[in-house]
Amino acid sequence: MTTAMQNLECDRDARDAGPFHVTNRLIFSIALPMTLGFLTTPLLGLVDTAVVGRLGRAELIAGLAIGAVMFDLIFTTFNFLRAATTGLVAQAYGRGDRREQQAVFWRSLTIALASGVGLVLLSPLLLAIGLSLMGPDAEVAAVTRTYFLYRILSGPAALANYAILGFVLGRGEGAIGLLLQTLINGTNIVLSILLGLVLGWGVAGVAIGTVAGEAIGALAGFAIVYGRFDKKEAPGWATVLARDRLKALFGLNRDIMIRSFVLLGAFTLMTRIGTALGPVTLAANAVLMTIFLVAGYYLDGLANAAEQLTGRSIGAGWRPAFDRALRMTAAWALGLALLTTAAFLAFGNAIIDMLTTAPDVRALAYDYMPWAALTALTGALAFLMDGVFIGATWSRDMRNMMLLAFLGYVAALAVLVPLFGNHGLWAGLNLFLLMRGLFLLILVPRRAAQAFRPAQ
Numbered sequence: 001m002t003t004a005m006q007n008l009e010c011d012r013d014a015r016d017a018g019p020f021h022v023t024n025r026l027i028f029s030i031a032l033p034m035t036l037g038f039l040t041t042p043l044l045g046l047v048d049t050a051v052v053g054r055l056g057r058a059e060l061i062a063g064l065a066i067g068a069v070m071f072d073l074i075f076t077t078f079n080f081l082r083a084a085t086t087g088l089v090a091q092a093y094g095r096g097d098r099r100e101q102q103a104v105f106w107r108s109l110t111i112a113l114a115s116g117v118g119l120v121l122l123s124p125l126l127l128a129i130g131l132s133l134m135g136p137d138a139e140v141a142a143v144t145r146t147y148f149l150y151r152i153l154s155g156p157a158a159l160a161n162y163a164i165l166g167f168v169l170g171r172g173e174g175a176i177g178l179l180l181q182t183l184i185n186g187t188n189i190v191l192s193i194l195l196g197l198v199l200g201w202g203v204a205g206v207a208i209g210t211v212a213g214e215a216i217g218a219l220a221g222f223a224i225v226y227g228r229f230d231k232k233e234a235p236g237w238a239t240v241l242a243r244d245r246l247k248a249l250f251g252l253n254r255d256i257m258i259r260s261f262v263l264l265g266a267f268t269l270m271t272r273i274g275t276a277l278g279p280v281t282l283a284a285n286a287v288l289m290t291i292f293l294v295a296g297y298y299l300d301g302l303a304n305a306a307e308q309l310t311g312r313s314i315g316a317g318w319r320p321a322f323d324r325a326l327r328m329t330a331a332w333a334l335g336l337a338l339l340t341t342a343a344f345l346a347f348g349n350a351i352i353d354m355l356t357t358a359p360d361v362r363a364l365a366y367d368y369m370p371w372a373a374l375t376a377l378t379g380a381l382a383f384l385m386d387g388v389f390i391g392a393t394w395s396r397d398m399r400n401m402m403l404l405a406f407l408g409y410v411a412a413l414a415v416l417v418p419l420f421g422n423h424g425l426w427a428g429l430n431l432f433l434l435m436r437g438l439f440l441l442i443l444v445p446r447r448a449a450q451a452f453r454p455a456q
Contacts, residue, residue: 018096018316022324026172027305027332033174035301037181047189048206051196062136063143064203070130070144071151074119076264080256081112081162082169083307084249087393089170090308094315101171103235105225107249108163110240116156123152143203150207157214164221172308180221188213255395259386259402266409266432273417273425281422284365287355288372288426291348295340295376296383302333303387311391319452326444330384337380344373371426378430381437389440394447401439408435 048068052060085108092100119126127148131141161184168176188209195205239245274282309325344351348369352362389398409432416424 019318030174030305031301033178034304035298037178038297059139062140066134067144067147080253082166083256083390084252085166086170086307087311087391090311091315094312098233105167106240112159112163116159119155147203147207154211154214157218160218184213184217252395255399259399262402280360283361291372292375299383303383306387307391310388333380333384337376340376341373379433382433385440405435
C-alpha cells in the first residue's frame with residue numbers, strides 16, 4: 001500500500017512539474033479548504049471561553065484570555081515556519097524536484113521541533129515576562145499560570161504543525177490542510193469540553209485539550225507526509241543541513257518574522273490609541289475589528305492559493321502561469337472584498353447588535369461601521385500581495401514595504417487622530433492596509449521580470 005501511494009505521488013509530481021494552466025478550479029482547490037480550516041480557529045476560541053465561562057468565575061475567563069494573548073504573541077513569532085516552507089516547497093514542486101521538497105520539509109521540521117523544545121525550557125521566563133507585561137491581579141495570574149504551564153507543552157507539536165501545513169500547502173494540497181486543521185481544532189474542542197467541563201478540570205482541562213489536539217494533528221500530519229515520500233529520493237542530512245540552504249531558509253524566516261511583528265505592532269498601536277480615547281471607544285473598536293477578521297479568513301485562503309501558484313510557476317520557469325494566477329486571484333479577492341464591504345454597509349448595524357448589548361457601545365460602533373466595512377476592500381490587495389511575495393520568496397521586499405507602510409501609518413495617525421479622533425484612527429488603518437498592498441504591487445513587474453529571465 002505504501003509503495004503504491006509513493007508511486008502515485010511520483011506520477012503526480014512528474015505530471016505537475018513544468019508549465020501548467022491556472023484555472024478557477026485550481027485556485028479554489030487550495031483557497032476554499034483553507035478558508036474552511038481557518039474558520040475552525042475562532043470556533044475553538046469561542047468554545048474555550050464558553051467552557052470556562054460556565055464555571056461561573058470571572059477570574060477564570062480573565063486568566064484564560066491573558067494566557068491566550070500570550071500564546072498568540074509567542075506563536076506569531078514562528079509564523080515564518082509555515083510561510084517560508086510553503087514558498088520553498090512550491091518552487092521545488094514546480095521544478096519537479098522531489099528531493100528538495102523532502103529536504104525543505106526536514107529542515108523546517110527540525111527547526112520547528114528545536115524551537116518548540118526551546119519554548120518549553122524557557123517557559124518559566126516567558127511566563128514571568130508575560131505576567132509582568134499584562135499586570136493581572138493575584139487570582140487572575142494564578143489561573144494564567146496554570147493555563148500557560150500546561151499549554152506550553154504543546155510547543156514542539158504546534159510548531160511542527162506549522163512546518164507540516166507549509167509543506168502540504170506548498171504542494172497545493174488544500175484538502176489535506178483542511179483535514180489537519182479540522183483534526184487539530186476538532187480534537188481540541190471535544191477534549192476541552194470533556195476535560196474542562198464534564199470532568200471539571202477547568203482551565204487546566206482546556207489547556208490539556210489544546211496540547212492533545214496539537215500532538216494528534218502533528219502525528220497524523222507527519223504520518224501522511226512521510227508515508228507518501230519516495231524513499232529513493234530521500235535527501236541525506238548533509239543536504240538537509242547544507243549551509244547555503246539553511247542560510248536561505250533563515251533569511252526568509254527573519255524577513256517574515258519582522259514583517260509579522262510590524263503588523264502586530266500596527267494593531268497594537270491602534271488598540272493603544274483607542275484606549276486613550278476612552279473605554280466605550282475601545283469597546284466599539286474591538287467589536288468592529290471582528291469585521292476585519294471575518295474578511296481575513298477568505299482573503300487568507302486566496303493568499304494561500306497565490307502563494308502556491310506563484311511559487312510553483314517560478315519553480316517551473318513558466319511566466320504565463322504566474323501572470324494568470326496573479327490576475328485571477330486578484331480578481332476574486334477584490335470582487336469578494338467589494339461584496340463584503342457592501343454587505344457590511346447594509347447589515348453592519350444588525351451585526352453590531354449581535355456582538356454587543358451595551359447601548360453606548362452600539363451607538364458609537366454604528367458611527368464607525370463604514371470605516372470597518374472598508375477594511376475588506378483596502379486590505380484585499382495587502383493579503384494577496386503577501387501571498388505572492390511569500391510564494392515567490394521575495395521576503396526582503398515584503399519586509400521593507402511593510403516597514404515603509406508602517407512609517408506612513410504612524411505619520412497618518414499623527415496627523416489624523418488629533419484632527420478627527422477615532423475617525424482618524426480608522427482612516428489611518430485603512431491607509432496602512434492600502435499602502436501595504438500598493439507598495440508591493442508596484443514591485444511585481446520588476447521582480448517577475450528578474451525571476452523569469454533565465455526561462456526566457
